[in-house]
Amino acid sequence: MISSARRWRLRKAAVTLRAGINGSAGWIVVPVEGAELNMDSFELNKIAGAVLGVLTFTLGLNVFSGILFTSHAPEKPGFEIAVPEGGGGAAVAATTADVPIAELLPKASVEKGAVVAKKCAACHNFVEGAGAKVGPDLYAVVGRPVASAEGFAYSAALKAHGGNWTFDELNAFLKNPKGDIPGTAMGFAGLAKETDRADLLVYLNSLSHSPQPLP
Numbered sequence: 001m002i003s004s005a006r007r008w009r010l011r012k013a014a015v016t017l018r019a020g021i022n023g024s025a026g027w028i029v030v031p032v033e034g035a036e037l038n039m040d041s042f043e044l045n046k047i048a049g050a051v052l053g054v055l056t057f058t059l060g061l062n063v064f065s066g067i068l069f070t071s072h073a074p075e076k077p078g079f080e081i082a083v084p085e086g087g088g089g090a091a092v093a094a095t096t097a098d099v100p101i102a103e104l105l106p107k108a109s110v111e112k113g114a115v116v117a118k119k120c121a122a123c124h125n126f127v128e129g130a131g132a133k134v135g136p137d138l139y140a141v142v143g144r145p146v147a148s149a150e151g152f153a154y155s156a157a158l159k160a161h162g163g164n165w166t167f168d169e170l171n172a173f174l175k176n177p178k179g180d181i182p183g184t185a186m187g188f189a190g191l192a193k194e195t196d197r198a199d200l201l202v203y204l205n206s207l208s209h210s211p212q213p214l215p
């Protein structure tokens with residue numbers, strides 16, 4: 001038989017050990033008289049210790065798995081799409097940037113313009129008094145009021161435009177007809193090359209009794 005005092009010491013040691021392991025200081029030891037009661041208290045402590053042990057283990061597992069499976073939020077949310085600055089974009093801009101038409105006209109060629117004008121010939125006449133085809137006669141169109149050819153049924157968009165066909169106006173219209181005058185009935189994609197437009201303009205200007213002075 002273990003003496004009561006020894007049993008008490010044993011129990012206290014066990015309790016202190018558990019408290020130490022669990023980091024819990026809230027363990028209350030109630031000293032009780034008598035072997036039977038003392039035994040019960042010891043059993044209770046064992047059960048409580050087991051429960052606390054399981055809880056601690058679960059908590060530990062939780063923390064440990066938290067360390068393992070922590071998902072870190074990205075420092076920069078979303079996708080980053082790298083668009084090179086300058087480089088390609090700048091090169092494209094440089095090639096498409098328009099040289100003012102006034103700078104190109106003095107160097108432009110009437111002969112080359114006559115060749116470019118073949119693209120218009122399906123729809124336009126260039127001879128005085130030849131009349132309209134799909135589009136109005138373009139004889140002496142440079143300097144002429146917009147939508148003024150006698151008897152031609154212009155679109156509402158062209159009629160509403162107003163002004164005269166200056167070199168600048170013609171240049172913008174012939175580059176991109178539908179972009180320049182939305183709603184125009186001229187079904188022509190446009191002349192992308194500015195030297196083509198300059199050549200065409202000096203050719204059109206030559207088709208007149210009184211050609212316009214170059215800007």
Ligand code: HEC
Nearest residue numbers: 119120123134135146147148154155158184185186187188
């Ligand atoms: C597919 C037929 C077609 C082609 C090709 C075409 N045009 Fe036209 N063009 C028209 C029509 C139709 C109109 C009348 C537009 C309107 O009423 O909106 C017109 C109108 C014009 C006008 C306005 C005339 C005015 O009296 O106000 C000019 C300038 C012109 N075209 C120049 C040209 C030139 C230059 C080319 C060739 C580079 C060309 N067009 C090619 C059909 C065409």
